[in-house]
Amino acid sequence: MKRFNPAYSFLYILWIVLFVIAPLVLIVYQSFFDISGHLTLANYQAYFGSGTYLKMTLNSIWYALLITLLTLLISYPTAYWLNQTKNKQLWLLLIILPTWINLLLKAYAFIGILSQNGSVNHFLTFVGIGPQQLLFTNASFIFVAAYIEIPFMILPIFNAIDELNPSFVNASRDLGATNWQTFSKVIFPLTINGVKAGVQAVFIPSLSLFMLTRLIGGNKVITLGTAIEEHFLVTQNWGMGSTIGVVLIVAMVIIMFVTGERRKKGRKGE
């Protein structure tokens, strides 16, 4: 449509400049200033020099991996079997519905469920194991994070399976593949893009769920997100916070680049 007048999209371009480019530039700029406003490389030295920050980063990536893996394990079968139900669109809607409940409320619910004398501990006492410390553990953080991310993993996988041409499955069976062979050699490779999209949608946010580390993890788990929030809003060391932010952005770009590149190749092959 060559006749579209660019003047109408002035606000959109303004948005790109002010809210996409400018903040990115500013966070990089800010990362070169120390707490008293002097231009310095100290933040990066501190980050790469001390084991604490690197360990925290690895820790954060490790937890994000665990969360993503747990989410994927629960979500793939769900998406797969959901596709075989009648009224699958309605069921899918029910899967998505919890994402419209405020994340904080869901986290809050788990404070009650996992607390010292909450329902889970009641159950554990009932079966004779006795009450355990559940809240403020690493496991509880992973579990609650996975709980929150599940719908975001199910949705892209569901769509990928939904778009899968059933003839492929029939052809595979026709050619003598067992159910498992059909799944591993035909269905899974053809829905891998859905899995990748899901991993993308879960992994990156999992690096930055600072409210969960505070409410559920009891500050035992420090993720990149927690560290950034800490530096910006508690210790007011924006420079250090920005440095960690830049690291997080670089991690994000790497993930996007890796998954994006593969997807392009896949498309060419189709």
Place this chain on the structure above:
Amino acid sequence: MANTIISFEAVDKRYGDTIALNDINFELEQGKFYTLLGPSGCGKTTILRILAGFTSATSGEIKFKGQKINNLPANKRKVNTVFQDYALFPHLNVFDNVAFGLSLRKVPKAEIRQRVLEALRLVQLTGYDDREIAELSGGQQQRVAIARAIVNEPEVLLLDEPLSALDAKLRTAMQVELRQLQRRLGITFLFVTHDQGEALAMSDEIFVMNNGKILQQGNPVDIYDEPINHFVADFIGESNIVKGKMVKDYLVSFVGKEFECADAGMRPDEPVEIVLRPEDLVLTDVTKGKLTVTVDTQVFRGNIYEIMSHDSANNQWLIHAVHKATIGQKVGISFGPEDVHVMRFGESEEEFDARLETYEGEEE
């Protein structure tokens, strides 16, 4: 020509280095059915789009009733288009689709209603006005697209391969209907197709195109009988094309023999190409035939037998015969002098016409 409505003068169209149209010149008269015929990518749709105003020519002039319209926007031109994919608005029903152009021009409601219903009657869709587009069959959508265009009373109707999405039977029926509609409306139709059968069946005049050029213009019979070059002969109908030599006027030699022909005005011993249409070849005894061939394959087509054969010099000959032959047998084929169509290499349409005039004048 007094009633010329559209003319293209030296029109070029380039996309970067690609030449889409190369020196296009033609005139369209009022009330005739014209066809642009050629393989896909030959530039025929580009001509249509330039005429409709969707794209502009790189150079040259486009005139409407003598007025240059190169810079007139599409929405101001008195031409309407029937699109290849119909381009019916999916959010509007049949009535609103047809009424679209009129409602833009703030025609009174009552008049819109009357004209839309009349247009739908013309395309035989009376009673379909409140249907949704998605509920219609391909043929019905096609008619709505035509009704939507003609309701605006254009002086020229452009049709961009409008029948290509229909099945064979419906296509034949629509060809007849379109031709009747054109006669009834009395407006100029410019029809684009790559289907030579369609072009021959419907048109007053055909423009045969290839590689961005108009190769030949004429009525269907002329184009079929006197193809100007190898491409046209091959594209229009089925042909046997062999290399030959013009011995002298009315005498041509090919496959090692000399034959009488109806062409003249060429240099002696000029190399030429000979076209013989399969339906002009008559099967006969080896002794009576002008050529002797061996039958290779034979396919029954209902009304004719399609016979592939070869001569001693290994030229392929396609014959449309009424009676069947025996595979492997030698047969004779005969033809008259006027069945031998001689084509010179690189002769343009003007040169061809000029040459024709010189010796046809002699005969009379």
Place this chain on the structure above:
Amino acid sequence: MKKRFSWQNLYLIFVFALLYVPIFYLIFYSFNRGGTMTHFTGFTWQHYTELFSDSRMIEIVVDTLLIALLSSLLATIIGTLGALQIYSVKRPVVKNAILSLNNILMVSPDVIIGASFLIFFTFLGFKLGFGSVLLSHIAFSIPIVVLMVLPKLNEMNLSLIDAATDLGATNFQVFSRVILPYIAPGVFAGYFMAFTYSLDDFAVTFFVTGNGFETLSVEIYARARQGISLEINALSALMFVFSLLLVVGYYFLNQYNSSKRTRKRQRLEATQIK
């Protein structure tokens, strides 16, 4: 009918239970007279009456809705125009560049958006509060609108625009009478998504708010850190019902739009069979 039980269904039931138990758990205890989220001692509306008499909370709810309505409306307008701009760009390199810029905020973690916006507002000397929260919400909602509208534009047949022009439509008429009706479902979906994004956001708002301005998420976070308050349970019950109505309403509106034609066709087919 074959037997309904299967391991697949059991698994699905388990997942659905997993997803919904915490939510119903919250709602259930909102009626607890006992005041804790662990021992249910009796039914009461007390926490709801407390909630409704909490003028601070009512004000926060109104502010949250106001931010959501305003930000999604403005984001929809800007995002739709942006989608049209991207659509009209012909060169693939430029198109991909704009699309990448568009998607940055979609894939950025909330904390990065929050932190960088905070730096941005501070850098400009912008006062933190309603204005900064509203601008931030508009900013992170625009890309989702673009991503909802762009596919509709791309699937639109280009000859529809030619056809409208051919029939005499001016540029504006092409937009208002052909393009806009065609992309309307995408625009509507974009608005809806932007609205829910805004309602749901915590992290970005947490960073860029100030001077006493709060949205529900921020308030819930603050209260949850102090421990259990059944007023929050009551609030979550109300929000659940609200979300449910919103989603069900949206679902049926979509169903209605797409089935209007189907039903009509079925009716026609039925009459043809007769």
